[in-house]
Amino acid sequence: MTTSWTLPDHPTLPKNKLVAVVVLDGWGEASADQYNCIHRAETPVMDSLKNGAPEKWTLVKAHGTAVGLPSDDDMGNSEVGHNALGAGRIFAQGAKLVDAALASGKIWEDEGFNYIKESFAEGTLHLIGLLSDGGVHSRLDQVQLLVKGASERGAKRIRLHILTDGRDVLDGSSVGFVETIENDLAQLRGQGVDARVASGGGRMYVTMDRYENDWDVVKRGWDAQVLGEAPHKFKSALEAVKTLRAEPKANDQYLPPFVIVDESGKSVGPIVDGDAVVTFNFRADRMVMLAKALEFADFDKFDRVRVPKIKYAGMLQYDGELKLPNKFLVSPPLIERTSGEYLVKNGVRTFACSETVKFGHVTFFWNGNRSGYFDETKEEYIEVPSDSGITFNEQPKMKALEIAEKTRDAILSGKFDQVRINLPNGDMVGHTGDIEATVVACKAADEAVKIVLDAVEQVGGIYLVTADHGNAEDMVKRNKSGQPALDKNGSIQILTSHTLQPVPVAIGGPGLHPGAKFRSDIKTPGLANVAATVMNLHGFLAPDDYETTLIEVAAK
Ligand SMILES: O=C(O)[C@@H](CO)OP(=O)(O)O
Ligand SMILES: [Mn+2]
Ligand SMILES: [Mn+2]
Numbered sequence: 393m394t395t396s397w398t399l400p401d402h403p404t405l406p407k408n409k410l411v412a413v414v415v416l417d418g419w420g421e422a423s424a425d426q427y428n429c430i431h432r433a434e435t436p437v438m439d440s441l442k443n444g445a446p447e448k449w450t451l452v453k454a455h456g457t458a459v460g461l462p463s464d465d466d467m468g469n470s471e472v473g474h475n476a477l478g479a480g481r482i483f484a485q486g487a488k489l490v491d492a493a494l495a496s497g498k499i500w501e502d503e504g505f506n507y508i509k510e511s512f513a514e515g516t517l518h519l520i521g522l523l524s525d526g527g528v529h530s531r532l533d534q535v536q537l538l539v540k541g542a543s544e545r546g547a548k549r550i551r552l553h554i555l556t557d558g559r560d561v562l563d564g565s566s567v568g569f570v571e572t573i574e575n576d577l578a579q580l581r582g583q584g585v586d587a588r589v590a591s592g593g594g595r596m597y598v599t600m601d602r603y604e605n606d607w608d609v610v611k612r613g614w615d616a617q618v619l620g621e622a623p624h625k626f627k628s629a630l631e632a633v634k635t636l637r638a639e640p641k642a643n644d645q646y647l648p649p650f651v652i653v654d655e656s657g658k659s660v661g662p663i664v665d666g667d668a669v670v671t672f673n674f675r676a677d678r679m680v681m682l683a684k685a686l687e688f689a690d691f692d693k694f695d696r697v698r699v700p701k702i703k704y705a706g707m708l709q710y711d712g713e714l715k716l717p718n719k720f721l722v723s724p725p726l727i728e729r730t731s732g733e734y735l736v737k738n739g740v741r742t743f744a745c746s747e748t749v750k751f752g753h754v755t756f757f758w759n760g761n762r763s764g765y766f767d768e769t770k771e772e773y774i775e776v777p778s779d780s781g782i783t784f785n786e787q788p789k790m791k792a793l794e795i796a797e798k799t800r801d802a803i804l805s806g807k808f809d810q811v812r813i814n815l816p817n818g819d820m821v822g823h824t825g826d827i828e829a830t831v832v833a834c835k836a837a838d839e840a841v842k843i844v845l846d847a848v849e850q851v852g853g854i855y856l857v858t859a860d861h862g863n864a865e866d867m868v869k870r871n872k873s874g875q876p877a878l879d880k881n882g883s884i885q886i887l888t889s890h891t892l893q894p895v896p897v898a899i900g901g902p903g904l905h906p907g908a909k910f911r912s913d914i915k916t917p918g919l920a921n922v923a924a925t926v927m928n929l930h931g932f933l934a935p936d937d938y939e940t941t942l943i944e945v946a947a948k
Pocket of ligand 2: 470
């Protein structure tokens, strides 16, 4: 089928107005209390949007089924949030696709598994990924089924290379997840399968960097996983996490790399020629760098020292353009005809910007997990380099000001019809669990919004300000009645993860048609409704299969 790319004209809304789309990462709406950092921060701009015209501020769902996740118990995240914002439709996402492939057994029949299976007779099966039940990048129950299923299908030697979480789940929960998987592996050993954890480390310090912010992170993982070398050596994974967590200021996200060694002090599971490797995260951004190191012959980002000849498959294919990795266990969602592509093909000159740690969010994720430009003559994507090697509570303002200034310049240049940005502060600092720093972060994001909205004002443009999911608005684990949940010592538990909260959408600016307002007839509006809305603000109607627009135009 050939796609007709021409969008119909909107009956009332004009074309050629500058539209600024601002995504505040990790900025949900929640009731005001001391754990709501957005409430605690001075945020006059976001407050004025909320308290301004009620028909120009609304809330939309940013988690669960509204963004293609298995259930409404699943918190939102950047991948699914930006996919929905950009694609205007709800696609079954990685978590759900893997669940389905495991439930039907299709995962065992498809090409990816059969490819790695060829190594089972002689080689070891290595599984590398995030060990938690967060459901953002991976899920423990899927890993358990993968280990079990592979052993039932001939894997006789299995090695797990685990990354501890503490970012999508409570800090300290790594111990419980390691206990669970160690029990599974012990059972398998009882059945004659040589199955063990071989290495590990905290996700933010080992392996799971993204957008090439810091290759040292991936190298630390490579050394432990492939070469079997790490500064810390233990007899078991449980001993490893317990010992490393006993260090002052230890944090699951940042545990140092470790390897498990045998009686003679030798690593139990380096990756060698003839082995099979599966990276079991379904989410792409934090696995792509390792996938490149495992798969690319001409890789030069760090010295790999030894490059084993392996059969490698991703849980999903992480980058469809690069076909990376070439083999995968489950096909990724096919997100085509995104709003970015339509708008560019209808002449909308587009500028996108964020700092490194979120750059791919407003480009790669926004464009349906696609790298690069649709039309480089009409698009410019600017990456502001992020700080690396720090936790962002040390620099909570991050690069918000720089992003805003670049965006202001882009708006004032007259070269663009759409500017699209992500302001990472609420999310990246929220993940550190540092409440005071997160308050500073939220203020910085609000100041950045002001710079952008002032520029919109100057050029007579339109803005749409939203967020991809919650985070900074709730920093404490809560019980069912919404009160802070206490641990066994009677202390509150800091929530470093995203939330289930809805997010705001605000529209305005001098270019907005005076009759434009949010509709009240959409039953459960979600992030996927934003794309059609933005198309309207550019003077176009969205394609029929897009989720409906959030706005209507009242007769004036
Ligand atoms: O940092 C990340 O990888 C996730 C949390 O796991 O956050 P976000 O979805 O906001 O990118
Ligand atoms: Mn996010
Ligand atoms: Mn986040």
